[in-house]
Amino acid sequence: MKKTILAMAVPALLAAGAVNAATVYDQDGVTVTIGGAAEVQIIQEYEFNQQDVDLDVRLDDGELNFGIDVAVSESLTALGYFDFENEGGSVKNTELWAGFKGDFGQLTAGRMYTFWDDTNINEDIELGLEGVDSSLPASGNDVIKYRYDGDAFWFGVAHNLKQNGSEEETFKDVSGNLVREVTVNNATHTDAGVGTSFAGVDLAAYFIAAEKTPTVNDTKNDKIKSDAFQVSAVYNVDAFTVGASYTDFEQKTAGAQDKDKSGHYVELLAGYGVGDFQYYLGYNFGENDDNSEGSNIYANATYKMHSNVKTYVELGWAEKKDASGNTNAKDYGDATGFLVGMEVKF
Incomplete structure (x- = not known):
């Protein structure tokens, strides 16, 4: 899942089987689908002051997933899903969950993305959403999730049970010496979403409340609490798309606001599609409560060579x-970036 400085934004898979997945078995009420993707980019990322970022070939996505649907009865279906992704040269199981769906909605449990992963209307590929230091959880290993889809509306809630995360190793410069720090977070979060569609307009609202307690080198630190909400509206008419969203977030450590992580x-988004081409133009602006800020403009074009193949700039x-x-400070200033890429999926 791609993460940016401002937020995290990759759509969650809400039902068994991925988009464009192929059905490899369908008999006696049991359906098995398989999907995957390979994506490579040549990218020049942003270089702010005192940074030196080389042109890079990024292996952006390598994914393989399986979905299982079993018709238990006419009104109840059992679900299973697992997904593997290549991240940093290693393969990681990013999703593994099971549950049920029926007229009541869909109830699942396991490792999965939660509703906050669906936030943000931006259509950037890699070069959007810069400037605000907000990091909110959008997935978990111990998630219980419910979603209901009506004719013109949906709503859902997810809760990630309190769990210890994996060790995060960093090295800190102390008086010219590198000191190793190992951090383990005891964390939990709850998020929810609701949306409706009418006359070409998609409205959505999301909320999240999260907390974590970091243990650094076996020493427990103060509890960190975060919450945020987002509202968005996207209008689609013929080949045109326009949209806007607003997000507010706050973080507190031991009850005191972290102004550099609150804001x-x-x-803003505009899009136009014609034939096999899709164009997007976006503008983003963010401000933290310590008065630091960032703004961003991106433009991209995608050519759909085949239903399973696309190239883009x-x-x-x-x-x-x-x-x-x-x-003029370190890691600040203005910068430009560009990329070209290709994705092949099934």
């Missing part, structure tokens, strides 16, 4: 200012 951001510009409005 808001706005997304993207250009982006971003600017980041520190709490004093300074663009």
